[in-house]
Amino acid sequence: MKKAPRTAMKLVGSAAVAALLLTGCSSSPGGTTAKETTSQDQIDKALTTPTKLTFWTWVPGIEKEVALFEKKYPAIDVTVENVGQGLPHYQKIRTALQSKDGAPDVVQMEYQYLPSFTVTNSLLDLSAYGAKGVAGDYVDWVWNQVSTDKGVWAYPQDVGPMGNLYRSDILTKAGVTSAPKTYEEYATAAKKVKDATGSTISNLATNDPAQVVGLLWQAGVKPFGYDGDKTVSINVNSPEAKKVLGYWQDLIQKDLVSTDADFNDQFYQGLAGGKYAGWLTAAWAPIFLQGTVADTAGKWTAAPMPQWDATKNVSGNWGGSADAVLSTTKNPIAAEELAKFINHDQESTTMLATQQSLFPAAKNVLGSPTFTDAKSDFFGGQTVNKLFADISNTVDKKFEWLPFTDYAYSQFNEIVGTSIGEKKDLSTALDTWQDVLVKYAKDQGFTVK
Amino acid sequence: MATSSLPAAKPAGATRVRRASASKRRQTTAAYLFVLPFFVVFATMLVIPLGYAGYLSVFKSQLIGGLSFIGLDNYLRAFTDPEFLGGIGRMVIFLLVQVPIMLGIALGLALALDSGRAHGSKALRLLYFVPYAVPGVVATLMWGYLYGPDFGPISQLFRAVGLDAPNLLDSQSILGSTMNIVTWEFVGYNMIILYAALRSIPAELYEAAAIDGASQYRIAWSIKIPAIRPAIMLTVIFSIIGTFQLFNEPSLLDAIAPTAITNGFTPNYYAYNIAFVNQDVNYAAAVAFLLGALIAIISYVVQLGTQRSERKQRKAAR
Incomplete structure (x- = not known):
């Protein structure tokens, strides 16, 4: 019996050694950037060679578009996997990349996360496969989201240009008969709505940095910047940003805007029960509302965003995603073609818009009358698609992200979101957020401009 | 106690010891075999990850600059x-x-x-x-x-x-x-x-x-x-x-x-x-x-x- 502990120790010892050995060889970043352009012959060859691809996406029903691709290229067999949406999705990609095994070829990725993956050289530069040739087929600001001067990192799938969706029945009760054109009018309308009906004119979520960033985007604020290498710029507490949040702080403190966390039961009930008379939201919201608060059909109206400057007509973006190819893929050409096909082929993009209800980034849908002329009963017969297609053209063209969006957004929730919820001073919150982000960036070895 | 019985008892005792040690050895082997599955799982699921976590905890990894040893700084x-x-x-x-x-x-x-x-x-x-x-x-x-x-x-x-x-x-x-x-x-x-x-x-x-x-x-x-x-x-x-x-x-x-x-x-x-x-x-x-x-x-x-x-x-x- 005396031997047992020693054997156990040996086991432990050898295990520890094994652990060290295992980990010793796992820290070189994988990255391949093909510089020379691939020829058509190579592409044809790759698409006729039997190949297996894996595609990680959360878009429900995207198998249909993938089936179109497989029908066109029978040699390619695509496995679609849903590994979660949001943070879990990105975590799993990172884990797979780090373990050097099991990473998919094509991944769904939101625009704000692309730099977080290019910084680690994890995305394939698609410009080597002729991606630049299709740049003109997408709305220009969207193309700016997926491309930098260093390359093209994804094909845009859907977007969320922001607009104002409101309950015309509630607003009419308060004597507001048309959508507020400016933020000044919006604040006045908010007061009327609150006094007459008790509803708030919109909800500013405490847990949704994307909404606030979309509002900043509309105001022409450039809070983030990344040169694709080692330099980031962080300006979340600029005077312009403080002006925007100061405006909302005022409405929040007067109880004219609610501050509920969004996309949970409480929020859905608020939408259904008329707690919110409107919502400054994005192009995906009409379909979302149709599904979530079907009982309120016919009572909604869609309008462009209120403006800071009455002479202008600008918007921001909230949401949407693209399809990127991981640099670890063994079949870069086939993977790239899959990402392109889904988001470029007319039949596929139309299907994405009509069946998956994604608001398109591709001009071949945005410009098609069957899409823009569709009347929505939920919005009292309004051509909502047309409205948002027009809004999409007014989105500020250049908007960059940080290469550590997870952290930036999580800290937004901790600092700014909490201050929104507790009706505190948002200017101070922005200052704190700025400090935290700068510290983190420096900690991670970035140069902060 | 009874010293006179010692010489007689000795050989018998020796064989008993030998026999006992043979069976004991077999028992010990069997015991190890029985605990082996546990130790394999214990090592792979607990000890190795623990060792790996300990190893990780003395490094610092940056998005720009990569991995560097920092000793107990994280602690x-x-x-x-x-x-x-x-x-x-x-x-x-x-x-x-x-x-x-x-x-x-x-x-x-x-x-x-x-x-x-x-x-x-x-x-x-x-x-x-x-x-x-x-x-x-x-x-x-x-x-x-x-x-x-x-x-x-x-x-x-x-x-x-x-x-x-x-x-x-x-x-x-x-x-x-x-x-x-x-x-x-x-x-x-x-x-x-x-x-x-x-x-x-x-x-x-x-x-x-x-x-x-x-x-x-x-x-x-x-x-x-x-x-x-x-x-x-x-x-x-x-x-x-x-x-x-x-x-x-x-x-x-x-x-x-x-x-x-x-x-x-x-x-x-x-x-x-x-x-x-x-x-x-x-x-x-x-x-x-x-x-x-x-x-x-x-x-x-x-x-x-x-x-x-x-x-x-x-x-x-x-």
Whole structure:
């Protein structure tokens, strides 16, 4: 019996050694950037060679578009996997990349996360496969989201240009008969709505940095910047940003805007029960509302965003995603073609818009009358698609992200979101957020401009 | 004793030893074979990951600049990290408030069931145990709905009788709300452990106590509770470990109470956020190690304390 502990120790010892050995060889970043352009012959060859691809996406029903691709290229067999949406999705990609095994070829990725993956050289530069040739087929600001001067990192799938969706029945009760054109009018309308009906004119979520960033985007604020290498710029507490949040702080403190966390039961009930008379939201919201608060059909109206400057007509973006190819893929050409096909082929993009209800980034849908002329009963017969297609053209063209969006957004929730919820001073919150982000960036070895 | 029998006994003894050692060796081999599967799993699932985490915790990894060895800096950083310390502090409050309440209720219920006075005790036993059978995730989602400040039943009840509904999901009350969920979940579990221990007390003791004229309360206080002390200790240790490992509840409540649940609400949740949101796996490993050490220390101290008091009691009894 005396031997047992020693054997156990040996086991432990050898295990520890094994652990060290295992980990010793796992820290070189994988990255391949093909510089020379691939020829058509190579592409044809790759698409006729039997190949297996894996595609990680959360878009429900995207198998249909993938089936179109497989029908066109029978040699390619695509496995679609849903590994979660949001943070879990990105975590799993990172884990797979780090373990050097099991990473998919094509991944769904939101625009704000692309730099977080290019910084680690994890995305394939698609410009080597002729991606630049299709740049003109997408709305220009969207193309700016997926491309930098260093390359093209994804094909845009859907977007969320922001607009104002409101309950015309509630607003009419308060004597507001048309959508507020400016933020000044919006604040006045908010007061009327609150006094007459008790509803708030919109909800500013405490847990949704994307909404606030979309509002900043509309105001022409450039809070983030990344040169694709080692330099980031962080300006979340600029005077312009403080002006925007100061405006909302005022409405929040007067109880004219609610501050509920969004996309949970409480929020859905608020939408259904008329707690919110409107919502400054994005192009995906009409379909979302149709599904979530079907009982309120016919009572909604869609309008462009209120403006800071009455002479202008600008918007921001909230949401949407693209399809990127991981640099670890063994079949870069086939993977790239899959990402392109889904988001470029007319039949596929139309299907994405009509069946998956994604608001398109591709001009071949945005410009098609069957899409823009569709009347929505939920919005009292309004051509909502047309409205948002027009809004999409007014989105500020250049908007960059940080290469550590997870952290930036999580800290937004901790600092700014909490201050929104507790009706505190948002200017101070922005200052704190700025400090935290700068510290983190420096900690991670970035140069902060 | 009998020295004359020694020479005769010697050869017999020698063969016996030899035979015994042969069979003993076989037994030892068999024993090792039996524990081998455990050790393989133990090593691959626990020791290696632990070693790997320890290895990670002495490095620093940057998005720009890569990996560098920094010794114990991550540990030192944790000792001055207000979020980590805040999480620990919160868990200490949790431990001091929630655990006594939960175990008190569990003990009370176990005693009540054991006294045999409650009608339908079998059905009640099951009923108390049901919350434990509900997965923690479901329980939290359910309570999250009950707590809802606008449409939650609790708020509606308050409003129905004309009172201001308390916001059970704001930063002041979230700890209490979490305690309530955890208590609801684990009272039944602890009750079953204590109840099983109560059932194993010999009935003669009760008879003797009854002859001495002891009341039910007296029996509970002087016989039952001392007799199940080890079981109580077990539930205490489990609760300490469970408290410091709280994760599901804050992580799910975060969706409905994002302003109240901070990234460092519980140390475990903090380690998760550091690793997967801040992408600082190295610091997360250090935090996890410190947390593990803390749990071990507290559990040990508690156990030591009770052992000492037990010894004292035994001495007093003598």
